[in-house]
Amino acid sequence: MYTRILRFAPSPNGHLHLGHAYSALLNDDMARERGGRLLLRIEDIDTQRCRLEYEAAIYEDLRWLGIAWEQPVRRQSEHFADYAAAIAKLEAQNLLYPSFESRSEISALVAERDRQGHWPRDPDGVPLYPGRARKMPAAEGARRRRAGEPFALRLAMDAALTRAGVLTWRETGSGPQGQTGLVTATPQRWGDVVLARKELPTSYHLSVVIDDALQGVTDVVRGQDLFWATAVHRLLQALLGLPEPVYHHHRLIFDAEGRKLSKATQATSLRALRAAGLRAADIRRMVGLGR
Ligand code: GLU
Numbered sequence: 001m002y003t004r005i006l007r008f009a010p011s012p013n014g015h016l017h018l019g020h021a022y023s024a025l026l027n028d029d030m031a032r033e034r035g036g037r038l039l040l041r042i043e044d045i046d047t048q049r050c051r052l053e054y055e056a057a058i059y060e061d062l063r064w065l066g067i068a069w070e071q072p073v074r075r076q077s078e079h080f081a082d083y084a085a086a087i088a089k090l091e092a093q094n095l096l097y098p099s100f101e102s103r104s105e106i107s108a109l110v111a112e113r114d115r116q117g118h119w120p121r122d123p124d125g126v127p128l129y130p131g132r133a134r135k136m137p138a139a140e141g142a143r144r145r146r147a148g149e150p151f152a153l154r155l156a157m158d159a160a161l162t163r164a165g166v167l168t169w170r171e172t173g174s175g176p177q178g179q180t181g182l183v184t185a186t187p188q189r190w191g192d193v194v195l196a197r198k199e200l201p202t203s204y205h206l207s208v209v210i211d212d213a214l215q216g217v218t219d220v221v222r223g224q225d226l227f228w229a230t231a232v233h234r235l236l237q238a239l240l241g242l243p244e245p246v247y248h249h250h251r252l253i254f255d256a257e258g259r260k261l262s263k264a265t266q267a268t269s270l271r272a273l274r275a276a277g278l279r280a281a282d283i284r285r286m287v288g289l290g291r
Helices: 018-033 052-065 080-092 103-115 138-146 157-164 204-214 229-240 270-275 280-286
Strands: 005-008 037-042 096-099 152-155 168-171 181-184 194-197 219-223 246-250
Touching: 005 018, 005 219, 018 037, 018 052, 018 219, 018 246, 018 270, 018 280, 037 052, 052 270, 052 280, 080 096, 080 152, 080 194, 080 204, 080 229, 096 138, 157 229, 168 229, 194 204, 204 229, 270 280
Parallel strands: 005 037, 168 246, 219 246
Antiparallel strands: 096 152, 152 194, 168 181
16 A cells, blocks of 8 residues: 655735634645645745745644644745646647737627627636637747747637547545546547746646656645546546546535625635634534544
């Protein structure tokens, strides 16, 4: 029996709230139950929105919760070379293409497609890529990139699906509709996802998959809001020859009005609760992990 490796992977773009506490505590509990290891990863590729003060606050809040993680912490911003290597591998398989439309050009194209009938949205509600850059001759794309035009590198989903075949994953938690056990991945619902941009040469999907593999993560325990994204992760794992972790998507914590918690709502931030005199045991109880 090999050692299970779990990870908690917050983004330092705000303070942790009760939803993060639940995820971190559940990871910690599951690692302990299984005699496994718990890693911490700071997902800070978005250097515009991530801040060192939030990262410091994450360490402080997790320590206060009584969570212990292994050192060193992996900070994604220190590993752009790993993501670039993965992009190069996908490019070598002819599975990426650059698109050059601005956000407003994309919105206009979507509006036009919607007028002709409803244009599909991805599981997060974002319209699929409506442009035709996939048809652009490779030489033209390369020339425009060399000329310094802003671009997004997209996965050619049809070609990727043909390459990878049917994919599944093992789910030990559950999806939004109770999916559990062996789940069939449907990455096509995301269309030609962006895997890197000129100004940010990676993406959440790419970095998470590379890091889970490089860190030897065996069990990904995270919120149900990322259930559908797992299909893209499985596809990237297949294309890049990476191992397949077991996934456990957990319920989300909602506020009193039934809304998903957000980093913008101060009331449920762990620091506000701590300042109000609550203790780690109270937080456990509040998220339903009472002991
Ligand atoms: N960084 C992501 C977040 O804070 C979590 C990524 C993951 O667990 O896969 O929502």
